[in-house]
Amino acid sequence: MSISRRNFLTSVSAGVAGMSLDRTGRSESAGPEGQGAAPKVQKYKPFGKTGLKISDVSFGVISLFDANVLRYAYDRGVNYFDTAEGYLNKQSETMIGQALKSVRDKVVITTKYVFRNAAERNRAEIVKRAEASLKRLQTDHVDVAMVHSVDEPSVLDDPEIQAGYRQLRKEGKARFVGFSTHNARDFLPKALDSDLYRVVLFVYNHLEGKAIQPLVEQLHKKGVATVAMKVFAGGMQGSLKGMVSEKQSYPQAAIRWVLSDPNVDACIVTMSSYSHVDEYLGASGRPLLESDLKLISSYRNEAWDQYCRVSCRECLQACPQRVAINEVLRYAMYFEHYGMQREAARYYRELDESRKPAPCQACSGPCQSACPYGLQVRSRLIRANEMLVV
Numbered sequence: 001m002s003i004s005r006r007n008f009l010t011s012v013s014a015g016v017a018g019m020s021l022d023r024t025g026r027s028e029s030a031g032p033e034g035q036g037a038a039p040k041v042q043k044y045k046p047f048g049k050t051g052l053k054i055s056d057v058s059f060g061v062i063s064l065f066d067a068n069v070l071r072y073a074y075d076r077g078v079n080y081f082d083t084a085e086g087y088l089n090k091q092s093e094t095m096i097g098q099a100l101k102s103v104r105d106k107v108v109i110t111t112k113y114v115f116r117n118a119a120e121r122n123r124a125e126i127v128k129r130a131e132a133s134l135k136r137l138q139t140d141h142v143d144v145a146m147v148h149s150v151d152e153p154s155v156l157d158d159p160e161i162q163a164g165y166r167q168l169r170k171e172g173k174a175r176f177v178g179f180s181t182h183n184a185r186d187f188l189p190k191a192l193d194s195d196l197y198r199v200v201l202f203v204y205n206h207l208e209g210k211a212i213q214p215l216v217e218q219l220h221k222k223g224v225a226t227v228a229m230k231v232f233a234g235g236m237q238g239s240l241k242g243m244v245s246e247k248q249s250y251p252q253a254a255i256r257w258v259l260s261d262p263n264v265d266a267c268i269v270t271m272s273s274y275s276h277v278d279e280y281l282g283a284s285g286r287p288l289l290e291s292d293l294k295l296i297s298s299y300r301n302e303a304w305d306q307y308c309r310v311s312c313r314e315c316l317q318a319c320p321q322r323v324a325i326n327e328v329l330r331y332a333m334y335f336e337h338y339g340m341q342r343e344a345a346r347y348y349r350e351l352d353e354s355r356k357p358a359p360c361q362a363c364s365g366p367c368q369s370a371c372p373y374g375l376q377v378r379s380r381l382i383r384a385n386e387m388l389v390v
Helices: 005-011 067-075 087-105 123-137 153-157 157-168 210-222 248-260 274-281 289-304 326-339 341-350 359-363 365-368 377-388
Strands: 044-046 054-055 057-060 079-082 106-114 142-150 174-181 197-203 223-228 264-269
Touching: 054 057, 067 087, 067 274, 079 264, 087 106, 087 123, 087 341, 106 123, 106 197, 123 142, 123 157, 142 153, 142 157, 142 197, 153 157, 157 174, 174 223, 197 210, 210 223, 248 264, 248 274, 248 289, 264 274, 326 341, 326 377, 341 377, 359 377, 365 377
Parallel strands: 057 079, 057 264, 079 106, 106 142, 142 174, 174 197, 197 223, 223 264
Antiparallel strands: 044 054
């Protein structure tokens, strides 16, 4: 059955406990549309022109609370694992190292680094951070080292950042280099003009993917590996009255929509529990059906003026206080719908105080009239601030 928000939160509430790989008592139940044994990966696709092949449904290790789930996903055929230095305050990399060390040569691992200031944009510092990641991951190299969450051109163009990542490649500490971004329209073209960035991770879902389809096609033709994230378009199915179904899984429909684009190599989804692995792998290698489109249409109708499009920037120029609207509402999404309360609050604490929505209480809300989707932006920002200050 489709996972409700209540079941989702229950499944991840155990905390980071028990790092061994013992799965005693694990139920081998099938996913929502499967019969018998639990679903497995049904399709592996070329990873751009890297020479690698990865599972079409892959693992985003951003809110994992049990390292055993990683190994369970591997046993079901998942071979691509995406993490970042900052995920779970570096514990994500540690979990991957513990769970996958014995099968390191059979998996593809990506990790990522954020550069917030000039001090971090230093070749020696980049190499030092990467070496620390390798220790946590218990490996001598990652398959992909990424520049994480790119939101300004100067990051990808920075000579020190480029030199640092090139050094990682030269020393064999990273096989390939890439970047992730929540603003695909502005930054994916960087990969078309670069000989360094061979892998890209970007927001792509049925509510905000069509506009960048031609760009994704260009990247695919060039041989750049294309990986989609945020594929559930907010993951609000547990909160929308018409979306919980015993017969159909919205997450599976959303995954199949993304993978129906032949120019997308894979999607990463957060698998925080065994049931997530079972449900999401039920979409692997499966065609997009008419019933999927109907379910997606229902989600679109209910979520249209509720979901802040991660890649949209229309409201930002209207804000007189330069509030980081996208980031704040994205963290609120993590808190409300992803079951990532602790991480969302941490991300919010790390946000510059001048970019938080404190001024919104006394503002007339020009951001709301600027939103093309009718979101109540101002009230949502105020609520996000109250929710994330924990």
